[in-house]
Every structure is written in C-alpha cells, then in structure tokens.
Amino acid sequence: MASCVGQPISWLVLEQYALDELPPVRAAQVSAHLEACELCRNCADSIGASRVALRPLEVADRAAPKRVSPRRPWWRRPVFAGGLAAALVATAVVLLWLRTGKDGQGPQLAQQWPPQRLQVKGGELALALVGERGGVVRHEPRSFRDGDRFKVLVTCPPGRSVADVVVVQDGKVFYPLAAQTISCGNRVVLDGAFRVDGASPITICAVVGPPPGLDRRALDVDRLRRSKRAVCQTLPPATSKR
Amino acid sequence: MADATDTVALYEKYGPALVRKAERILLCSDDAHDVVHGLFVDLMQRPEKHMDLPYLYRAVTNRSLNVLRDRKNRARLLDRQQGALRGPVRSRIDDHVVDLDLLARLTELVDARTLEVLVCCFVDDMSQQEAADHLGVSRKTIGKRLKKARQRLQRIAANGPEEVSNG
Numbered sequence: 001m002a003s004c005v006g007q008p009i010s011w012l013v014l015e016q017y018a019l020d021e022l023p024p025v026r027a028a029q030v031s032a033h034l035e036a037c038e039l040c041r042n043c044a045d046s047i048g049a050s051r052v053a054l055r056p057l058e059v060a061d062r063a064a065p066k067r068v069s070p071r072r073p074w075w076r077r078p079v080f081a082g083g084l085a086a087a088l089v090a091t092a093v094v095l096l097w098l099r100t101g102k103d104g105q106g107p108q109l110a111q112q113w114p115p116q117r118l119q120v121k122g123g124e125l126a127l128a129l130v131g132e133r134g135g136v137v138r139h140e141p142r143s144f145r146d147g148d149r150f151k152v153l154v155t156c157p158p159g160r161s162v163a164d165v166v167v168v169q170d171g172k173v174f175y176p177l178a179a180q181t182i183s184c185g186n187r188v189v190l191d192g193a194f195r196v197d198g199a200s201p202i203t204i205c206a207v208v209g210p211p212p213g214l215d216r217r218a219l220d221v222d223r224l225r226r227s228k229r230a231v232c233q234t235l236p237p238a239t240s241k242r
Numbered sequence: 243m244a245d246a247t248d249t250v251a252l253y254e255k256y257g258p259a260l261v262r263k264a265e266r267i268l269l270c271s272d273d274a275h276d277v278v279h280g281l282f283v284d285l286m287q288r289p290e291k292h293m294d295l296p297y298l299y300r301a302v303t304n305r306s307l308n309v310l311r312d313r314k315n316r317a318r319l320l321d322r323q324q325g326a327l328r329g330p331v332r333s334r335i336d337d338h339v340v341d342l343d344l345l346a347r348l349t350e351l352v353d354a355r356t357l358e359v360l361v362c363c364f365v366d367d368m369s370q371q372e373a374a375d376h377l378g379v380s381r382k383t384i385g386k387r388l389k390k391a392r393q394r395l396q397r398i399a400a401n402g403p404e405e406v407s408n409g
Contacts, residue, residue, distance in 0.1 A: 004333075008332040008333055009367075010366050010368040011266070012376070019255070039332055047262070054261070057250050057253050057286070158276055
C-alpha cells in the first residue's frame with residue numbers, strides 16, 4: 001500500500017472538504033495534496049462513496065430545552081412533592097375503590113389505558129400509528145373506519161426488545177401481528193400491518209420489553225391496563241360520512 | 243442557541259460524517275449509529291451554541307471511548323469487529339496501528355485525555371498542531387500525552403497482552 005506523500009489530510013478536514021466547509025485557501029491546499037497523494041485521495045473518495053442511512057430523529061416533544069431549576073427548599077422539591085401527590089392520589093383511589101364496592105358492584109379498577117407515551121428506565125416508550133384508508137396514508141389517526149389498515153411505530157430505549165401489538169375491542173383481545181424482536185430506537189416500524197373493523201372504539205397497544213416478551217396466555221385486559229411496558233391509543237369509530 | 247429543528251438539520255448534515263468517524267473507532271456500524279444517534283437525542287434536549295463539525299467530532303470521540311471503557315462492550319466489539327471500517331492506515335505510533343485492539347488494551351492503562359489524543363492523531367490522522375487546536379490545548383501538551391502513551395505501549399510490547407489484566 002502506498003504511503004502518504006507528506007502529513008496526511010485528517011479525516012475531519014476531508015469531511016469538511018467534502019461538505020465544502022473549508023476556507024478557500026485551505027480547500028486549495030487540500031485539493032493540491034489530493035492531486036499528489038493517492039492514499040489520501042482514496043480516503044476522500046471513500047467519503048464520497050459512503051452511503052450512511054441515519055436513524056430517524058424525532059422532533060416532537062423535544063423542542064423545549066430542559067430548564068435548570070433554582071435550588072428549592074426540601075418540601076418543594078419534586079421528590080417530596082411527587083411523593084405527597086402520589087400519596088394523595090393513592091388515598092383517593094382507595095376511597096373510590098371502597099365506595100364503588102359499597103354500591104354492590106364490587107371493587108373495580110380505574111378503567112384507564114396506559115398513555116401513548118411514558119418515561120421508562122433508559123428513556124421513553126411511545127406508540128405512533130400510521131393509518132391507511134383507500135390508499136391515503138394518515139399519520140397519527142384519531143379515528144377509524146371499517147377496513148382501515150394500520151402500521152405501528154414504537155419508540156423505546158436503545159437495545160434489543162420484543163414488541164407485541166395488542167388490539168382490544170369490546171373487551172376482546174386480539175394479536176394482529178406476530179411478536180417481533182426489534183432494535184429499539186426512535187419510531188421503529190414494526191413488521192406487518194393489520195385491518196380493523198366494527199362499530200366500537202378500539203384500543204391499540206404496543207407492549208415492549210426484554211425477551212422473551214409478552215406472555216399472551218397470561219394477558220387479560222386488566223393486566224394490560226396495569227402494564228408498565230405498554231403504551232396505548234384508543235380510536236373511536238369515525239362518525240362523519242364521506 | 244440551536245433549537246430542535248436546527249439539531250435535526252445538523253444531524254442530517256453531519257450525521258454521516260460522524261457515523262463514519264465512530265465506525266473507525268468502534269469498528270461496528272450498529273454501535274457507531276447508536277453513538278451518533280444518542281448524541282443528537284441529547285443535543286435536542288440540551289442544545290449547545292456552536293455545534294459545528296469539529297465540536298461534534300470531539301463529542302463522538304468521547305462517546306465512542308466511553309463505549310469502549312465498558313468491559314462488556316469491549317469484549318463484544320472485539321468479538322464482532324468489522325476491520326474494513328477502520329479505513330486505510332495513514333499514521334502509526336511507533337509502528338503500532340491504533341485500532342480497536344490497541345485502544346481496548348490502552349483503555350485501562352491511560353487516562354481519557356491521552357486516549358483522546360491517540361484517537362485524534364492516529365485514528366483521525368491529525369497532525370499534532372491540528373490535534374492541539376482541535377482539543378484546545380498546547381502542542382506541548384499533545385506531545386506529553388503521546389509520550390505517556392508511548393511508554394504504555396512499550397510496556398505492552400514488553401509484557402504482552404497480560405499487561406492488561408482486566409481488559
């Protein structure tokens with residue numbers, strides 16, 4: 001292999017040269033060196049020939065930079081205030097639970113689905129849907145019609161995880177896609193798509209966690225509602241006629 | 243201060259150059275993408291004022307070396323390294339090619355700043371003066387750190403790989 005005719009042009013300068021970001025004088029020096037040096041020219045050519053497919057970078061909800069809070073007294077710090085709020089919420093839930101029990105219907109859990117986006121260890125877990133109706137693709141659909149087709153995108157902390165999609169309608173649980181191992185990142189597109197129908201609202205959840213993933217046999221609606229690894233979106237049937 | 247949209251534009255502009263740079267250190271495309279993606283995800287939340295290519299280059303060096311410092315990562319990278327990602331070797335330190343194997347051995351023998359100088363001079367192929375400008379230190383400091391690295395390399399050469407007991 002040939003050696004450089006002088007001091008090699010650093011990779012940083014070669015990248016700046018390729019991006020046309022060097023001052024004219026320096027760019028001329030680099031051009032002259034590349035004319036004379038086969039080794040550096042090969043490096044420069046490799047930059048031009050390289051095709052790097054970047055992972056998507058999500059803009060939503062990240063626009064606001066973190067603010068640095070001034071030092072607060074201990075009773076106003078988030079940990080204490082959060083703990084207090086959690087205790088109050090827990091008390092309210094227990095009271096509501098007991099009261100519901102007295103009505104003769106038995107204690108019931110709050111009928112809430114996991115959010116569409118939540119913070120988990122290592123980052124964020126989020127669900128995004130892409131719908132297709134009559135050839136028209138809609139990002140973040142708010143409703144569905146009979147025959148609409150959906151794809152699921154998940155955002156999860158880096159690493160390998162198993163993702164499973166669960167659809168709940170009228171209390172029935174469906175698994176429209178095969179469970180799949182994914183390399184987590186921003187808006188990872190799960191393989192496959194599925195159609196929905198019916199006149200009742202549907203809840204679409206992505207359950208993302210470490211292998212071996214979701215135990216479908218043990219899953220029921222209550223367990224899904226309580227899951228810390230699920231993100232869900234509920235879509236009502238579309239009412240307007242087209 | 244750059245906002246999130248600016249950061250995305252920078253990612254699209256400089257991302258490929260930074261991935262190539264991380265690949266030369268880590269010799270693993272997936273990890274290189276992780277490093278660059280992670281950097282920009284953090285920058286979206288805490289944008290910096292002057293995010294030009296040299297600044298980002300340095301950030302990628304430090305993050306890549308952080309990946310190497312983790313013993314499990316090191317073993318995994320050494321096991322799966324894709325040598326072609328290193329690119330042509332244009333500079334050597336005392337006839338040694340600074341590649342993943344050598345960086346992995348030196349990780350626990352030299353400090354972070356010395357490793358950074360090694361990457362600048364022998365992976366990124368900067369001159370000592372260019373490395374000094376890039377890192378914001380004097381050329382004399384670069385010389386001192388390289389001297390320290392050379393001493394460690396001599397020890398490795400004399401004692402063999404056992405020099406790095408935990409590597």
